[in-house]
Amino acid sequence: MSTLPVLNNADMYHHQSDTQFRDGCSLIHEMLKPKRGESILDLGCGTGRLTMQLASLVGDSGRVVGVDPDSCRIAVANEQLKKMDDIPVTFQLGSIREALPLGPFDGIFSNYVFHWFERAERAETMQQMYDILKPEGQLTFVLKTNQPQLNAIIRDIFHLTEPNLDEESASGIKMDVSSVWLQHCSDAGFVVELSEVFRNEKAEPNLDRLLQFLKASIPNFQPSKLTDDGLQKLNNRYKQETATRFPFRLHY
Numbered sequence: 227m228s229t230l231p232v233l234n235n236a237d238m239y240h241h242q243s244d245t246q247f248r249d250g251c252s253l254i255h256e257m258l259k260p261k262r263g264e265s266i267l268d269l270g271c272g273t274g275r276l277t278m279q280l281a282s283l284v285g286d287s288g289r290v291v292g293v294d295p296d297s298c299r300i301a302v303a304n305e306q307l308k309k310m311d312d313i314p315v316t317f318q319l320g321s322i323r324e325a326l327p328l329g330p331f332d333g334i335f336s337n338y339v340f341h342w343f344e345r346a347e348r349a350e351t352m353q354q355m356y357d358i359l360k361p362e363g364q365l366t367f368v369l370k371t372n373q374p375q376l377n378a379i380i381r382d383i384f385h386l387t388e389p390n391l392d393e394e395s396a397s398g399i400k401m402d403v404s405s406v407w408l409q410h411c412s413d414a415g416f417v418v419e420l421s422e423v424f425r426n427e428k429a430e431p432n433l434d435r436l437l438q439f440l441k442a443s444i445p446n447f448q449p450s451k452l453t454d455d456g457l458q459k460l461n462n463r464y465k466q467e468t469a470t471r472f473p474f475r476l477h478y
């Protein structure tokens with residue numbers, strides 16, 4: 227039997243997002259490199275761990291806004307904010323549309339968010355990102371691309387929980403190769419200075435931890451739909467296969 231804790235998803239994400247946090251920190255320090263006094267939008271800020279990092283770099287004379295459509299995550303972010311001394315951060319429920327009146331910004335930072343955008347809304351969202359930036363503004367992002375696709379064991383999990391749905395409908399993750407995203411950027415008016423694809427491996431020590439991570443990260447995921455029989459089969463596979471490591475390929 228699975229022993230999932232009874233935390234809400236936002237708390238779970240806050241405590242299980244070390245990989246995202248690590249990659250986001252690299253992106254901030256190696257690519258975005260915010261300067262003191264700058265204004266930065268953290269699009270899809272989640273529980274705000276990286277938003278706080280951004281704030282520490284722009285300093286008191288700067289400004290950081292974190293936006294996210296998940297009210298539970300924004301609530302966790304605001305709780306964290308209350309524990310900090312006066313720092314130049316505000317959190318806003320919503321997405322780029324709700325952030326528009328808060329611009330213009332020197333930079334947009336977005337960590338593992340774009341693969342959640344609805345396909346039909348991508349072009350408009352990219353355009354709004356372009357419009358909310360100052361003329362020399364910079365967009366820096368990392369997302370999941372589809373080489374390889376979701377790891378086999380994750381596909382199997384979704385096949386068991388949502389047997390009638392394809393992988394994208396079941397997970398909500400809308401992956402594409404990096405050239406598709408480069409085209410979206412160019413179409414919106416961005417000049418692409420750098421794009422990289424890299425392999426990132428995240429290991430979960432056992433099936434329970436993997437299920438917890440999926441529950442914390444994927445709104446549609448319903449682990450309660452896994453039967454004891456299904457869990458047993460997944461457990462056996464998890465122990466036998468190298469599938470305990472599941473690779474992401476990312477582009478920014």
Ligand SMILES: C[S@@+](CC[C@H](N)C(=O)[O-])C[C@H]1O[C@@H](n2cnc3c(N)ncnc32)[C@H](O)[C@@H]1O
Pocket residue numbers: 243246247250269270271272273275276293294295296299320321322336337338339342343344443
């Ligand atoms: C994997 S989490 C990343 C959170 C945070 N950036 C981090 O690195 O920890 C993806 C986040 O994107 C948010 N999201 C989903 N769709 C979005 C959209 N259209 N606009 C902005 N954020 C969105 C989700 O609510 C979620 O918090």
